[in-house]
């Protein structure tokens with residue numbers, strides 16, 4: 001069954017309308033809002049929100065929607081940023097934004113929805129924008145974001161995975177990660193333990209990740225646990241990936257990041273494989289200095305739960321070799337592992353919060369170069385014009401337990417027969 005069919009079967013409305021208006025203020029040229037109408041979530045607990053009107057009477061206050069997830073930042077680019085949030089009641093969408101506060105402009109979408117997603121476009125690169133999002137007379141707390149840089153700029157990104165639904169461990173990892181101030185965070189999948197269970201998402205992911213996602217955009221790929229349980233594929237509703245299948249590519253500075261969905265078909269001839277091949281042949285890919293791929297199931301891992309994924313090794317690794325990918329991140333194994341094969345560094349970063357796995361002796365080449373069983377995240381520094389990436393693995397106390405340098409010169413191999 002295709003993803004579209006799965007979503008349709010759940011009774012969810014398709015991601016609908018777009019409101020596009022010309023905004024000539026402050027470099028903003030267009031604004032798009034996409035929102036998902038869904039059943040009102042049963043959890044009516046309030047988030048960190050504030051009513052617009054301070055003197056509303058009690059009856060009116062009861063009708064005010066509360067923000068129960070977010071606002072959170074998604075899908076960064078040098079000229080755009082997506083801001084999403086969820087309300088407990090269907091409500092309109094409002095986004096105040098600007099280069100300064102008080103905000104220079106306000107944008108609104110009158111459609112009554114619970115999942116709100118607005119994409120600002122026409123932004124300036126590497127620029128701080130202040131914003132406040134809300135619905136139905138309730139606004140979330142004030143925050144800001146920085147757009148992605150263009151070429152030849154230094155920045156820092158973070159990668160982690162397998163947060164599952166362990167809120168305390170996840171919160172500790174998030175706190176440690178925020179101490180490094182990454183510009184963007186990538187997630188290797190298994191954000192929660194049971195992805196089709198609506199109740200799993202707020203306490204299991206959005207609450208512990210909230211301080212990070214309010215200021216730092218998250219770019220996730222789905223893991224196998226996003227597909228577990230009964231009900232809608234909430235991952236796709238909360239994160240609104242650019243493609244229906246959940247795969248994506250984006251340029252951030254000199255880096256081309258590619259995210260794949262290893263829960264859907266990626267064998268030669270599949271839609272995802274053909275998309276990935278086209279991406280590898282694209283000018284965006286060839287013009288980038290660095291090529292980083294993120295997906296859930298690792299080609300190389302050796303724990304008491306998971307071993308190398310043979311399908312990833314057979315279908316994807318040859319493309320990494322052929323097109324000069326330099327760095328690959330996966331999760332699935334709840335540990336940290338580092339491999340190197342044909343000049344490509346493979347990192348397993350599955351220590352975002354889920355119960356940890358035990359490393360076992362690795363006897364199948366490539367042999368693991370380093371591994372550790374602990375919760376952690378990865379930090380990567382891109383220091384233009386250096387020709388190296390500097391990667392650190394960091395535990396929840398902020399201690400670095402592994403560090404390497406990755407060279408930029410892509411090692412390419414001919415297409416296998």
Ligand SMILES: [Fe+2]
Pocket residue numbers: 190223224225296331332333
């Ligand atoms: Fe997994």
